[in-house]
Amino acid sequence: MTERVIHARDVRKNYGERRVLDVAELNVYKGEIFALLGPNGAGKTTFTEILEGLRDRDGGEVTVLGADPATAGAAWRTGVGVVLQDSQDYAQLTVREILTHFASLYADARDVDDLLHAVGLHEHHGRRARHLSGGQRRRLDVALGLVGRPELLFLDEPTTGFDPEVRRQFWELIADLRAQGTTIVLTTHYLDEAEHLADRVAVLAGGRIVDIDTPARLGGRHLAKAVVGWSDEEGAHHLETDDPTAAVLDLAGRYGGSVPGLTVVRPSLEDIYLHMIGENA
Numbered sequence: 001m002t003e004r005v006i007h008a009r010d011v012r013k014n015y016g017e018r019r020v021l022d023v024a025e026l027n028v029y030k031g032e033i034f035a036l037l038g039p040n041g042a043g044k045t046t047f048t049e050i051l052e053g054l055r056d057r058d059g060g061e062v063t064v065l066g067a068d069p070a071t072a073g074a075a076w077r078t079g080v081g082v083v084l085q086d087s088q089d090y091a092q093l094t095v096r097e098i099l100t101h102f103a104s105l106y107a108d109a110r111d112v113d114d115l116l117h118a119v120g121l122h123e124h125h126g127r128r129a130r131h132l133s134g135g136q137r138r139r140l141d142v143a144l145g146l147v148g149r150p151e152l153l154f155l156d157e158p159t160t161g162f163d164p165e166v167r168r169q170f171w172e173l174i175a176d177l178r179a180q181g182t183t184i185v186l187t188t189h190y191l192d193e194a195e196h197l198a199d200r201v202a203v204l205a206g207g208r209i210v211d212i213d214t215p216a217r218l219g220g221r222h223l224a225k226a227v228v229g230w231s232d233e234e235g236a237h238h239l240e241t242d243d244p245t246a247a248v249l250d251l252a253g254r255y256g257g258s259v260p261g262l263t264v265v266r267p268s269l270e271d272i273y274l275h276m277i278g279e280n281a
């Protein structure tokens with residue numbers, strides 16, 4: 001059976017009278033990329049910070065890498081890499097100096113040059129952090145999350161502010177880490193990022209988990225009807241159907257071959273997600 005890296009049950013958090021988190025159950029297994037989705041204020045940061053041992057909870061059970069993050073010690077912490085939304089301030093140091101410093105804190109740190117290449121900062125290794133662009137700085141944050149070879153890596157909105165090319169490179173980096181056996185928990189507002197990277201996603205709304213599934217099946221997406229579209233001299237036509245193949249064959253017969261302007265569309269992850277959080281608003 002696959003090893004469970006994270007187990008959370010009945011996890012609750014209140015601020016004053018207000019309950020902002022109430023997670024019935026969530027498990028993350030070794031080697032998977034798990035994405036946490038949800039609108040602003042849904043509780044993603046609160047939940048991940050509880051899992052990271054950075055925030056207290058008001059109730060429930062949490063086990064991460066075999067220990068309770070609320071009481072786990074320094075040895076446990078070396079197994080967990082954390083990349084927060086706001087990076088730390090080390091502006092005066094160069095990229096290499098920062099990585100070398102953090103590498104010295106771990107017994108089995110990643111090689112600094114390997115790391116510079118992995119995050120695409122090797123050409124900027126001598127640059128001071130304050131002179132990096134937003135995307136470069138984010139990559140430095142990710143490198144810092146990886147330096148101690150964590151078994152489990154938390155990434156909070158890692159690609160915010162990345163240009164499309166850098167984002168693609170970053171996705172490759174994350175896929176490589178997974179291939180090396182790292183378990184990754186990713187918070188993101190980009191549905192395409194979740195679809196591209198995640199083995200499973202959880203949708204959080206109002207502090208509760210609405211659904212957990214693969215991107216292809218989330219919210220019954222695989223069962224949703226397809227829309228077949230085409231256009232002829234009378235205009236555009238759309239047909240909702242459970243069996244788009246039959247519909248297309250029928251149309252091909254009707255038009256005597258190719259169907260003009262044919263499209264077959266199933267709901268995107270974004271369509272499904274917006275529908276789910278709309279229902280749970």
Ligand SMILES: Nc1ncnc2c1ncn2[C@@H]1O[C@H](COP(=O)(O)OP(=O)(O)OP(=O)(O)O)[C@@H](O)[C@H]1O
Pocket residue numbers: 015020038039040041042043044045046047
């Ligand atoms: N320290 C705090 N004191 C009081 N309320 C808080 C505190 N931290 C978070 N909250 C509230 O808890 C709720 C969940 O916040 P959280 O930051 O976990 O959401 P999120 O899903 O990470 O949002 P975002 O996508 O905007 O980062 C919000 O309503 C927020 O206002």
